[in-house]
Amino acid sequence: MLRIIxxxxxxxxxxRNRNPSAxxxxxxxxxxxxxxxxxxxxxxxxxxxxxxxxxxxxVSHFHADHFLGIPGLIxxxxxxxxxxxxLIYGPEGTREFxxxxxxxxxxxxxxxxxxxxxxxxxxxxxxxxxxRALKTEHSxxxxxxxxxxxxxxxxxxxxxxxxxxIPPGPLFAKLQKGNKVExxxxxxxxxxxxxxxxxxxxxxxxxxxxxxxxxxxxxRDADVLIHDGSFADDMADWAEESKHSxxxxxxxxxxxxxxxxxxxxxxxxxxxxxxxPLLTDSKKVFENVIIAEDLMEIEVPYMxx
Numbered sequence: 001m002l003r004i005i006x007x008x009x010x011x012x013x014x015x016r017n018r019n020p021s022a023x024x025x026x027x028x029x030x031x032x033x034x035x036x037x038x039x040x041x042x043x044x045x046x047x048x049x050x051x052x053x054x055x056x057x058x059v060s061h062f063h064a065d066h067f068l069g070i071p072g073l074i075x076x077x078x079x080x081x082x083x084x085x086x087l088i089y090g091p092e093g094t095r096e097f098x099x100x101x102x103x104x105x106x107x108x109x110x111x112x113x114x115x116x117x118x119x120x121x122x123x124x125x126x127x128x129x130x131x132r133a134l135k136t137e138h139s140x141x142x143x144x145x146x147x148x149x150x151x152x153x154x155x156x157x158x159x160x161x162x163x164x165x166i167p168p169g170p171l172f173a174k175l176q177k178g179n180k181v182e183x184x185x186x187x188x189x190x191x192x193x194x195x196x197x198x199x200x201x202x203x204x205x206x207x208x209x210x211x212x213x214x215x216x217x218x219x220r221d222a223d224v225l226i227h228d229g230s231f232a233d234d235m236a237d238w239a240e241e242s243k244h245s246x247x248x249x250x251x252x253x254x255x256x257x258x259x260x261x262x263x264x265x266x267x268x269x270x271x272x273x274x275x276x277p278l279l280t281d282s283k284k285v286f287e288n289v290i291i292a293e294d295l296m297e298i299e300v301p302y303m304x305x
Contacts, residue, residue, distance in 0.1 A: 005049055006295065006296045006297070010065075021066050037068060040069035061138055071105070074101060085113070089131075091119075134206075134218050144215050151198060203226070208266060210243055229245060233247065248282060248285055265292040
């Protein structure tokens with residue numbers, strides 16, 4: 001399972017229907033947050049995501065609308081009896097901000113909260129996936145992130161295994177786990193009965209940024225690109241000055257990268273009542289685009305190979 005839950009999709013100012021930035025990924029039950037704006041924990045309750053399986057928060061940058069939800073969230077989890085460590089990753093300043101989060105209010109946390117500072121190109125290794133930090137172009141030090149699953153084993157050829165004398169049962173499982181087996185004095189290796197490795201899934205989160213080459217390169221053939229789409233194209237000058245992106249610019253990046261799906265988020269309060277200008281500008285260039293809404297969820301399937 002790889003599910004993306006959009007907890008906050010607004011721009012710098014919250015609106016009546018958009019919270020500040022927060023995007024959650026639920027990967028096989030592990031919860032990962034990308035940014036954590038004010039009110040994120042309430043959005044988690046509304047979306048019924050749970051909190052205790054939250055392993056990490058990846059902060060794109062330290063503008064208030066991207067991190068103010070962290071202090072309340074970490075204290076709530078402490079009230080609920082959390083024991084597992086929480087890792088907070090981010091750009092320059094992450095360690096100092098994490099200490100401030102922990103010190104805010106007269107409250108002793110019952111679990112470890114660790115701040116880990118990343119540079120562009122750094123990779124956070126997990127057992128079945130990695131998260132790569134990307135250089136982005138915003139008005140302060142900022143990062144985007146690419147969640148990249150490691151390749152999956154190829155398909156098991158049951159007929160070929162039986163043909164080679166392997167009886168159905170435990171020896172099948174050993175081969176599927178990458179171990180060779182002995183049968184009738186003959187060695188059968190995994191590659192004899194397993195197909196080629198199959199790619200995992202890739203989700204890219206830009207944070208606040210101008211369209212830029214590192215995000216483009218990380219997004220090539222990605223399953224989902226979640227990108228700052230703050231403004232319609234008629235606001236291009238302001239987007240450039242404020243270091244955000246227009247819908248058309250992002251659509252062009254998505255088209256060049258050949259992403260499978262583009263989701264625009266960090267929507268300016270100018271479009272509170274009508275996001276059609278954003279949709280129109282992006283669809284002129286790239287068809288498979290969605291404007292994110294608070295509490296929207298999408299499943300990311302494996303590509304059949």
